[in-house]
Structures are given as C-alpha cells and as structure tokens.
Amino acid sequence: xxxxxxxxxxxxxxxxxxxxxxxxxxxxxxxxxxxxxxxxxxxxxxxxxxxxxxxxxxxxxxxxxxxxxxxxxxxxxxxxxxxxxxxxxxxxxxxxxxxxxxxxxxxxxxxxxxxxxxxxxxxxxxxxxxxxxxxxxxxxxxxxxxxxxxxxxxxxxxxxxxxxxxxxxxxxxxxxxxxxxxxxxxxxxxxxxxxxxxxxxxxxxxxxxxxxxxxxxxxxxxxxxxxxxxxxxxxxxxxxxxxxxxxxxxxxxxxxxxxxxxxxxxxxxxxxxxxxxxxxxxxxxxxxxxxxxxxxxxxxxxxxxxxxxxxxxxxxxxxxxxxxxxxxxxxxxxxxxxxxxxxxxxxxxxxxxxxxxxxxxxxxxxxxxxxxxxxxxxxxxxxxxxxxxxxxxxxxxxxxxxxxxxxxxxxxxxxxxxxxxxxxxxxxxxxxxxxxxxxxxxxxxxxxxxxxxxxxxxxxxxxxxxxxxxxxxxxxxxxxxxxxxxxxxxxxxxxxxxxxxxxxxxxxxxxxxxxxxxxxxxxxxxxxxxxxxxxxxxxxxxxxxxxxxxxxxxxxxxxxxxxxxxxxxxxxxxxxxxxxxxxxxx
RNA sequence: GCCGGAAUAGCUCAGGGGUAGAGCAAUGCUCUCGUAAAGCAUGGGUCGACAGUUCAAUUCUGUCUUCCGGCUCCA
Numbered sequence: 001x002x003x004x005x006x007x008x009x010x011x012x013x014x015x016x017x018x019x020x021x022x023x024x025x026x027x028x029x030x031x032x033x034x035x036x037x038x039x040x041x042x043x044x045x046x047x048x049x050x051x052x053x054x055x056x057x058x059x060x061x062x063x064x065x066x067x068x069x070x071x072x073x074x075x076x077x078x079x080x081x082x083x084x085x086x087x088x089x090x091x092x093x094x095x096x097x098x099x100x101x102x103x104x105x106x107x108x109x110x111x112x113x114x115x116x117x118x119x120x121x122x123x124x125x126x127x128x129x130x131x132x133x134x135x136x137x138x139x140x141x142x143x144x145x146x147x148x149x150x151x152x153x154x155x156x157x158x159x160x161x162x163x164x165x166x167x168x169x170x171x172x173x174x175x176x177x178x179x180x181x182x183x184x185x186x187x188x189x190x191x192x193x194x195x196x197x198x199x200x201x202x203x204x205x206x207x208x209x210x211x212x213x214x215x216x217x218x219x220x221x222x223x224x225x226x227x228x229x230x231x232x233x234x235x236x237x238x239x240x241x242x243x244x245x246x247x248x249x250x251x252x253x254x255x256x257x258x259x260x261x262x263x264x265x266x267x268x269x270x271x272x273x274x275x276x277x278x279x280x281x282x283x284x285x286x287x288x289x290x291x292x293x294x295x296x297x298x299x300x301x302x303x304x305x306x307x308x309x310x311x312x313x314x315x316x317x318x319x320x321x322x323x324x325x326x327x328x329x330x331x332x333x334x335x336x337x338x339x340x341x342x343x344x345x346x347x348x349x350x351x352x353x354x355x356x357x358x359x360x361x362x363x364x365x366x367x368x369x370x371x372x373x374x375x376x377x378x379x380x381x382x383x384x385x386x387x388x389x390x391x392x393x394x395x396x397x398x399x400x401x402x403x404x405x406x407x408x409x410x411x412x413x414x415x416x417x418x419x420x421x422x423x424x425x426x427x428x429x430x431x432x433x434x435x436x437x438x439x440x441x442x443x444x445x446x447x448x449x450x451x452x453x454x455x456x457x458x459x460x461x462x463x464x465x466x467x468x469x470x471x472x473x474x475x476x477x478x479x480x481x482x483x484x485x486x487x488x489x490x491x492x493x494x495x496x497x498x499x500x501x502x503x504x505x506x507x508x509x510x511x512x513x514x515x516x517x518x519x520x521x522x523x524x525x526x527x528x529x530x531x532x533x534x535x536x537x538x539x540x541x542x543x544x545x546x547x548x549x550x551x552x553x554x555x556x557x558x559x560x561x562x563x564x565x566x567x568x569x570x571x572x573x574x575x576x577x578x579x580x581x582x583x584x585x586x
Numbered sequence: 587g588c589c590g591g592a593a594u595a596g597c598u599c600a601g602g603g604g605u606a607g608a609g610c611a612a613u614g615c616u617c618u619c620g621u622a623a624a625g626c627a628u629g630g631g632u633c634g635a636c637a638g639u640u641c642a643a644u645u646c647u648g649u650c651u652u653c654c655g656g657c658u659c660c661a
Contacts, residue, residue, distance in 0.1 A: 051590065141656030142589035149658045153589060156656070184654095188597080197634080197652055256660090273661095302661090307587045308652095310659055322661065413661090425661060463661050494619050521617090522624090529622035543620060555621050 007124075008163070012037035014074065014112075014123045015064070015135050015161040016044045021115035022063035023048075023157070026056070032117070033093040033145060033154050039421075040171060041160035045143050047093070048155055052140045060157070061137045068135075071128035072113035076121060079107050084118065093145065094118050133165035136172070181419045183472040184313040190477055190534065192468070192485075193314060202311045202318030204465060209485035212514070213471075214321070214464050216483050218299055220581070221323055221461055224347070228340060230295040230325055235277035237301060241267040246438060247276040252407065256304050274300035275432075275457060278326040279439040282453075287443040289330060292453060293337050297325035299464075314469030315424055323461035328441070328453040334431075337456055338390045341429045345414060345460045346396075348427075353583050354474060357426070358415040359396055361387060365403030373407055374434040383431045383454075384410045406457075408434040419473040426470060430457040478535045478557060481577040481585065488574060489531035490517040493524050493543030500547045504540065504567060511571050513578065515540075532557060537585055538574060556585045 016035035019042070024030050027048050035044030079087070081098065084107045088094035097118060101107060110119045112127055124130060136159060143156040162168040179185070187193045192210040199205065206214060222232070241260060244250040249257075253272060261268045271277070278296045287294065301321050310316055329337050349357065364373045364380045373380065387410050391398050398412065405411060411430035417423055432455040442450040461467050471479065481487055488508055492501040498519050508515035516536075518527045524541075531539045539555040545564075546552055552570050554562040565573075577585065 054591085139655060140590065143657045144588080147658070149588070153657080155589075158656080195652090201652070304660085307659070309587060309589095309657085311653095316660065320661065324661095420655095428661065459661060466661055491621090493621090496618070521615095523617090524619055525621070526623055527621095532622050539621075541621065545620085553621085559621090561621070 008161075009037050010122055010124045011130055011134075011163065012042040012161045013121075014127065015130055015159060016042040017074075017110065017112060017115060017117055017119070017123070018064050018067045018127060018130065019060065019137070019157060019159060020044050020046075020117065021067050021113060022060045024115065025063055026059065031091055031093055034097075035117075041138070041158060043156050043158045045145070045154040045156045047152060052155055052157070054140070057137045057140060057157070061135075064135065064137075065132040067113060068127045068130050068132045070113055071126055073126050074123040075111045076123075077109050077111065079109055081107060084109065087116065088118060130161070131164045134162040134168045136160055136168060175420075178419045178421070181473050181476040182313075183315070183419070183469040186472045186477040187314065187469075190472075190485075192472070200318070201308060202306060202316070204314060204317055204319070210468070212485040213468055213479070213483055217323075217461060217464060217467065220351075221297075221299065224344060225295075225297045225325065228295070228344060229293075230297040233278065233281055233296050233298050235274060235281075235298060235300065236271075237303075238268050238270055239277070241269060243276050243280075244269055247279070247435060248407070248438060249273070249276075256306065258303050258305050270303045271300070272302050272304045274298055274302065274322065274324045275326060275435065275455075276439070278324075279435065279441060279455075282326075282328050282436075283439055283441050287328075287441075287453075289443055289445045289451075292443060293327050293329035293333050294453075295325060295327045298322075300324045312418075312422070314465045314472075315418055315422070317463075317465045320463040320465045322463045323459045323467070325458055327456040327458065328436070328443075329456070330443070330445070330451065331454060334386055334454055334456075335390050338387065338429070338431075339394060341456060341458045341460065342390070342394055342396065342412070344458075345427055345429070348460055351581055352471065352474065352480075354416070356417065359391070359398040360404075360413045360415055360425075361391060361398050361400045362404035362406075362411050362413060363400060363402050364405045364410065368403060372403075373405060374409075376434070379433050380405075380410070383433050387412065387431060406430050406432070408432040411457075416470055418470070424466060424470070426462045426466060427460045428458065429460070431455075432457055478537075480581065480583050481537045481574065482579075482581045484535075484537050485514065486516050486534065486536045487513050487578070488515040488538040488540050489527070489534075489536045490515055490540045490542070491524065491527045491531065492517075492519070493541060495521075497543050497547055501542050504542065504552065507567065508571055508574070511575055513571065513574050528555065537577075540570065558585065560586070562586065 013036065016037065020032050020035055023046055029049060031047035033045035033047065035042065084098050085095060088098065108120060109116055110121060110123055138158045138160055141156050142153050145151040145154055160168065160171060162171060190209065191207045192213065193204045193206050195204055241250065257272050258270045281296055282294060299321050301319065303319050306316060306318055327337050363384045369375050369377055409431035411428055413425040414427040415423055416426045436452050436455050441453055443453055445451045490501050490505045492498050501517050505515045505517040528539055535557055537557050541553045541555060551564045551566055554565060554570060
C-alpha cells in the first residue's frame with residue numbers, strides 16, 4: 001500500500017509539473033507559484049495575463065498529453081542559492097520561496113524537457129511513466145498566494161491523476177456517486193430543509209421532516225446530558241453590547257456578527273455564541289466548590305454573519321442551533337471532565353457509525369499572544385499540557401496543530417469530510433482559562449478562599465445544521481429508524497384493503513411509531529417506488545392474505561422481505577430498533 | 587469578501603431578438619392491481635430583479651440578487 005501511495009504521489013506531482021510546462025507553452029509570460037500533489041490529484045497555481053476558460057483547460061490537457069508522450073526525463077539538480085535566484089529571476093513567487101529557505105538547506109530543481117521548477121521532489125523518472133489516459137484536468141478556480149487573502153490572487157487548475165484509465169474512470173464514477181449523496185440535493189429531494197431567497201442566504205427553513213430529525217437529536221442530547229450530570233438552561237437571542245465587550249468578542253469577533261441594533265440609546269447584538277450568557281448564570285451568585293463541576297447545557301440558537309462565499313448548504317449557515325454546554329470546574333477536576341466529554345463524543349460517533357474522523361488538537365502560536373490569543377503564555381503551556389496528557393492517556397489518535405487554538409484556550413476539534421470532500425469541524429471541545437476571569441467568575445474553595453474556575457466549551461453534536469447535513473451524507477439519506485421522519489410506509493396491495501391498512505397505521509401510531517398509510521389511487525408498485533425513493537426504512541404491505549390472517553408483510557428499504565409477521569411482532573421489531581437507536585433494520 | 591461559472595414550471599432540463607416546451611410532480615376522472623413508474627385529461631411560467639440597446643428583449647449589454655466550483659474563514 002505504501003508503495004502504491006508513493007507511485008501515485010510521484011505521478012501526481014509530476015503531472016503538476018507537466019501541466020505547468022503546458023501552461024507556459026500557451027502563456028510564455030506565466031508566473032508560476034506552487035504545484036503540489038494532493039489527495040486524488042494535483043494542482044498548480046499560476047499568475048496569468050488573462051483568466052482561463054474551460055476551453056483553455058482542454059487545450060492544456062492536450063498539450064500535457066503531448067509532453068507526456070515526449071518521454072522526457074526528470075532530472076534532479078542541486079544548485080546554490082545564487083544559481084537558483086538567477087535561474088528564477090523572472091519568477092517572483094519562486095524567488096520568494098527561495099528567500100525563505102533556511103540557510104544551509106539544499107536547494108534542488110527538477111527539469112523535464114523545456115521546464116525547470118524549484119522543487120523538493122520526488123518525481124517519476126520519466127514523463128513516459130505517466131499514463132496520459134489516467135490524467136484529467138477538473139476545474140479552474142482561484143487561490144490566494146500563500147493562502148493569504150491580502151496577497152495576489154492566482155488561478156489554480158485542479159487535476160486528477162491515476163495509474164491508468166481504469167483507475168481514473170473509477171474515481172470519476174465515485175465523484176458522480178458522491179454528488180448523489182450531497183446533503184443539499186438530499187435535503188430538497190427528501191423535503192428536510194430548503195433556502196428561500198426572500199428569507200436570506202444561510203438561513204435554512206426546516207420542513208416538517210427536518211423538524212422530526214431535530215427533535216430526535218435533541219431528545220438524544222437531553223438523555224445523554226442528563227445522564228452525564230448536565231443541567232439545561234435557556235438564554236435570550238439578544239443582548240446588550242456590553243456583554244460582548246466584557247467577553248472580549250467585540251471588536252475581535254465583530255465582523256462575524258450581525259450588525260448592532262439601536263433602541264432608546266442602547267445597542268443590542270444578536271448572539272453569535274452562548275458562552276457569555278452561561279457565564280452570567282454561573283456568576284449569578286456565589287458558587288461553592290460543592291456545586292462543581294457545574295454543567296450548563298443549551299441547544300442555543302446563534303447567528304453569525306458568515307461571508308457570502310463561505311456559505312455551503314447546511315454545513316455552513318448563518319443561523320444555527322448549537323449543542324452547546326459549558327462546564328465550570330476546578331483545576332483538579334479538569335482531566336475527568338475533559339475525558340468525559342471525549343467519551344461522549346465517542347458514544348455519539350459509535351451510535352451513528354461514524355468511523356472516518358480526525359481529532360485535531362489546536363494549540364496557540366507564540367506570535368499571536370496578545371493578538372489572536374490571550375496574553376498569558378504560562379497558562380497556555382499549562383492547559384495545553386493538560387489536554388495533551390488527557391488525550392495521550394485516552395489512547396485516541398490525534399494530530400497536534402500549532403497556531404489554531406481559540407483565543408481563550410486550546411481545543412480538540414473533530415474533523416469530518418462532506419460528500420464532495422470538503423473538510424469541516426463537526427464537534428469541538430475547548431478549554432477556556434481566560435473568559436471566566438473576565439466575567440469575574442468565582443467559587444469558594446474548601447479552604448474558604450475565592451478561586452476562578454476553568455471552563456470547558458463543548459459541542460459534541462455540533463449544530464443541528466452541520467450535524468444533519470453531515471448525517472444525511474453519511475447515511476446517503478437512509479437515516480437510521482429512530483431518526484427517520486417516516487419510519488413505516490403502510491401500503492395496501494389494492495384499494496379494498498385501505499381499511500385494514502388504516503387500522504394498522506393507527507395501531508403503529510399509538511405505539512409511538514411514525515407510520516404513514518398510502519391510500520392514494522397510485523398503483524401498488526408505484527407506492528413502493530415512492531416509499532423507496534423517500535428512503536423509508538420499512539414498507540409494510542397488506543392485502544387479502546394479511547387481512548385474513550391479521551398479519552403484515554414487510555419490505556425493508558434494503559430490498560429484503562419479511563413475510564407474514566403478526567402485527568404485534570412487527571410493531572415490536574420497529575419499536576425495538578427505535579428505542580435502541582439501532583443502525584440495523586432487522 | 588475575492589476569482590470564475592450559472593439562473594427557463596414544485597423538480598430535472600430543452601429552446602432561442604417576434605412575449606415559451608418536455609418528462610416527473612400536482613389536480614380531476616377511469617382501472618379489482620402482491621414488492622421500484624397504470625391510462626386519459628387539466629391547471630401551472632412577469633424565462634431571478636432592475637436598467638439600457640432595439641420597432642420589438644426571456645434571448646444582446648450593464649448593475650444587483652441568489653446558487654455552484656474554489657480561495658479565505660468556520661460549529
């Protein structure tokens with residue numbers, strides 16, 4: 001496997017160089033930036049005299065294939081800094097990269113045919129090792145130089161590259177399949193949510209079926225949180241400006257907030273997060289160490305003015321309902337509390353069968369102290385160490401990323417990927433050693449002196465929006481029974497059995513099962529097709545035989561059939577799957 | 587927010603300087619039908635919005651709005 005990855009990496013990285021060569025053939029004055037191999041392919045960033053069109057893409061692909069067929073050798077050469085600077089004197093982006101290479105580091109260049117690039121490698125030995133039928137350019141987009149929105153905007157060409165045509169086709173088919181499980185498409189087809197121009201971008205409308213899913217998720221959260229010692233609170237959507245000044249969010253966070261409202265000389269803001277409200281509840285009176293850990297939970301609705309281009313279906317919205325909670329604890333309780341939160345994540349992920357995720361530990365960056373981060377290096381180091389220890393002890397794999405923390409402390413984020421491959425933070429668990437201080441939160445410790453608690457911010461079920469967006473994709477719309485808006489479609493074989501079917505529907509409903517009889521004039525086959533398209537887990541079918549024997553036949557959405565079940569046996573089966581929140585249907 | 591693309595019926599899409607079409611869905615009628623699409627009929631569109639060019643704009647041009655692919659950013 002490692003060998004495979006290795007050769008694919010070389011093919012992709014080499015394809016990027018070949019593409020750069022092709023682009024330079026068309027635009028001799030092109031300035032080249034960087035062109036790495038990425039998952040499934042490669043890209044290269046260019047500064048070009050004009051914007052590229054889809055026709056250019058075809059032309060570039062044609063030229064690439066010609067270059068590949070030329071069977072040019074990739075030659076590696078080590079050069080001095082001076083030589084490199086002379087070689088790339090017309091390539092400002094390369095010069096910038098060279099200038100940043102540390103003294104003493106080897107500077108290598110790779111040449112194939114007429115194209116030379118500053119590059120660390122590795123590459124295939126010869127362009128002939130790339131199968132031209134395994135390479136395809138996918139899209140043109142833009143990218144900022146060095147990922148900095150204040151710097152030059154470059155044109156990026158994305159491509160995919162594989163060992164051969166068969167692998168390429170398989171990948172393209174996979175992309176097509178992924179589009180079908182895109183939550184934006186499923187959400188509309190299954191009538192779960194939609195957006196309306198008159199309401200506004202990023203403000204989803206949840207339809208009745210979406211409402212069911214939300215209710216079920218909240219029920220789950222309530223159960224889990226009650227069992228873990230959380231208490232539920234409710235706080236307003238609005239607050240005076242002074243609260244966010246105190247929390248430090250203004251002006252730091254102002255550009256992500258809806259603009260202020262002025263009324264009778266007072267300025268109000270809509271809340272982008274719940275923390276300051278919960279801090280107020282903690283601080284409403286003197287707290288005793290006996291009350292800690294105090295865990296305040298709320299499915300709080302927040303509003304954030306995300307930049308227009310950042311919106312993405314349900315995964316990135318402007319109004320969101322967060323599975324929020326704040327845990328106030330003493331320092332010696334931190335490890336247990338933090339671990340309990342991680343355990344809760346894992347319980348949820350197991351319940352949903354989420355296997356592909358990454359826990360990311362974000363720490364501060366020294367340079368941001370006093371700017372991006374609260375200016376207290378000792379506390380940063382201390383809390384980061386605490387988190388690192390807990391995580392290591394838990395044995396859960398995680399990656400550590402510097403300079404990605406929240407401004408008040410280190411955090412563990414859970415990263416997931418959308419159907420089309422975009423990465424998102426699903427859940428988060430953040431340490432806050434700074435804001436309780438700002439709110440002057442205190443508890444009386446055993447010794448009778450005042451102490452400031454630590455605060456954990458956590459949202460294991462993310463927001464309803466992102467969670468449901470993710471779950472729709474994760475299950476390709478075929479939600480587990482307990483989350484399915486309609487759990488049983490009750491279908492008569494023909495009209496004369498409508499009465500029997502309605503009886504069964506009523507019986508299932510009294511047992512708390514979401515059943516829906518289809519008494520329309522459609523033919524029986526069409527009813528099955530509709531229920532199947534709606535991804536209803538159970539299609540309960542009844543006709544002459546069932547009516548006589550007082551039984552039911554069941555078709556699962558997987559296509560399997562259960563024949564001649566007693567009515568009660570079927571109801572018990574469904575009920576069991578619901579209460580156990582099972583992923584299986586039988 | 588930035589770069590590029592797009593917007594025609596509830597959905598998927600065709601069309602094109604002379605005010606629009608299909609399939610599915612919806613509605614009505616007919617039909618005694620066993621595990622993924624019965625038949626017939628009917629209704630439905632300021633062709634995203636606002637300007638401009640033109641005898642005439644849904645079609646051409648501009649601005650705006652929204653969506654899509656990325657970048658940046660994030661629950």
